[in-house]
Amino acid sequence: MISRPAIVLLILLLLAVGAVYQLKYAVRNLELERAATLEAITETGWRLRSLRASWAYLTRPERLARLAARLGLEPASATRIVELDRIGTRAQLEFAERSLPVPLPSGREIRLRAKPVVTFAFDVRKGRR
């Protein structure tokens, strides 16, 4: 008959075979999974690329200009830009808005307005002026 240690060895051998078999297929499955994930990444990369291309195509300046024109928008020009220190303060504006009585030598009185110190100013309530 087969001796006891041999049986133990045989069982161990079978277990080992089983384990290796399991491991091998686990690895294989992981590899497949990895390949599938990489595939999905590349696939998504390609989809992203074509979406970006579509985006660039749809937002090309020429088309945006056409669409903007339909909304009544027009290109900005240099006259639309002003530096901050050339915008008047509220106090300057209010002073310029007030008319002052000035007596003339003839005795008549006229009302004069002070010229604003700035070229133009932005009024929060009334918009550009």
Added chain:
Amino acid sequence: MSGGRKVTVGITRPVEDGRLRVRFLAVVFALAFLSVGIRLIDMVSGASASRVTAARAGSAGTTRSPARAEIRDRNGVLLATNVRILSLVADPSKLPDPDRAAELLAERLSGVEAAELKRRFTVGRRFAWVKRELTPDEQRAVLELGLPGLEFRRSERRVYPQRRLAAHVLGFTGVDNQGLAGIELALDARLRESEEPLITSLDIRVQEVVRETVAAAFRRFRAVGACALVLDRRSGELLALVSLPDFDPNVYEEAGPEQRENRCTGGVYELGSLFKVITAAMALESGKVGLHDRFNASEPIRIGRNRIGDDHAKARWLTVPEIFAFSSNVGTVQMAFAAGGAQAQQAFLERLGMTRPLEIELVQRGRPLVPRRWIDIVSATVSFGHGIAVTPLHFAAAVAGLTGDGLRVRPTLLRRDEPVAQAPLRLVSEQTVRDLRWLMWLVVEKGTGTKARIPGYLVGGKTGTADKPGKGGRGYDGDAVISSFVGVFPIEDPRYVVLVTLDDPKGDKGTFGFRYGGWTAAPAVATIIDRIGPILGVPPSRPSAERRFSQRLKIVPTMNGRTGRMEEGLAALDIGR
């Protein structure tokens, strides 16, 4: 066998031994069959099977990283990329009803005729093209049909979403994704080897403004060609480069050589009076000519058998600012000779890099045509831009240097995040730069370039109208001209150089038939500056800058020598030498 050693002598032993072996073998076989069985179950079970299929599909070679890197503009806007395209093929023998399938497909795919498909499907072959390059929507539509016998095929294709907008900068690629023109060709290796996007110096918004404006001038004046560019003089970056007529790089096969030619970097032209910027800079830098000097421009000058006259003749003595502002050939020739003539010119042009092909990331790089013998008449004509031909980009780079820091500017089509490592080459002194800026301001304020004036920015510039060489290569056409305008803004502290060149424009009613650079190209430059200034965030010029420029100007009454009519003359004040 392992049991062999323990066997003692006896008759029954061999029989028992045999049984044991049979039993052992039976176990081994049972295990073997079991493992095969497990594997079979494993293989038919769903999860694993689908993974196998997915992996198979992945290894088929159609899905991989793109073959070329993307190209983007300086702000990251996509200019060129590779997309995967799908084509649809059919196996007519597997189609349940080929005629019906043909009709269904024709309804869903653009550019596909049902009749043509029916013909292809009924020939009795096992393969037929349905359509190459399906859009994603079309693909979805075909999938929704769910017809058997149809199959998608994958391949890769370079696309240019901006279409013709930057065609000459980008170039195009062939069917195997190899660069064939433009940056695609010049930087082919870089685009193939690295996946990192290539960032160009272009600003697509500026490019669009420039293209739209120049295309309008191109059509209006029925020009045969045009070049326009915007150069950041601080970094040498080209924000826009447009050559007309242009083409759509997505369908480059349809473009002829005229359309593919890059007139900004590939073509060399005699730029005419634009060159007076260079002559003036040379003359002022030599120290032998000052802003207060006068030259006799009362009649044409003769050199040997040749006679040189003025287009906008004033027929009197002119100051240097007048010579420049009214673009007098006669005066400019004398300035060039006063500054040292041929020798000085050669040295100065060499310094400006005008005698060598340009260094730029393109393959179309024109080689300047410079005179072989610098005799007096050659020297005279070169001073006002004839007898020497350079690319428009050569000239723009020279102007950028002369009106900027006085240092050589090296143009590039790639975004420069750091300044060039090369030690800058000094072209002219800062004083000359200041004088030149003033002279160019004067051209726009009072001279031939007043149509380049716009509210908001102080613009400096120079007009040019050059005779076009005759077809045979000798002499001049006599009828055709090349009209140009170079603008620099804001001239008090220049940031950008804008150059527009129109090849053979024809005047119309609006220009009273004139086709001078000041009438055709200058308004285009004005429009470009007016629109790109706000885009690029250039603050408007301050009134103090304008006062500073005006203060140097003194208008004096002058008698026009030919007609005896009084007119304004210009003299420079506060020259500050």
